[in-house]
Amino acid sequence: MSTREQTELQTLAQDFREALRHSVYLVRRLDADGDLSAAQLSTLKMLLDDGVRVGEIARNLGVKVPSATEQVIKLERAGLARREADPDDSRAVRVVLTTEGRAAVDSANERRNAVMAGILAALTEDDRKALAAALPVIDKINSSLQN
Secondary structure, three states: OOHHHHHHHHHHHHHHHHHHHHHHHHHHHOOOOOOOOHHHHHHHHHOOOOOEOHHHHHHHHOOOHHHHHHHHHHHHHOOOEEEEEEOOEEEEEEEEEOHHHHHHHHHHHHHHHHHHHHHHHOOOHHHHHHHHHHHHHHHHHHHHHHO
């Protein structure tokens, strides 16, 4: 790779990271009137499949385990999550969604999607097509970051 290509790649990386950072802030504000904080909703969304261990929640939120445990306790008290034995390791527990937790995630998703659809409606058709075309690339990036 030439020096020019490396410089262009570094610039693209910086611009992409900045765009993502701003997007994260904006998405967190989409549901500002909701009952859950952005961190609580993020935590609940991690539990959508089969639940996760507290250590994984901490890693995904970028916090220490005690902070993630505190978040889980709040969600348990609200009746949105519960801890249960991990079927893969009898010494560990997984945090899973309750029926109320799943309903809270679904409700927040509906509100956020409605707001985002309004924003996307203001774009041109070409802009919406460009965004749709970019989504598989963003998915590849996300997948590579998870490894």
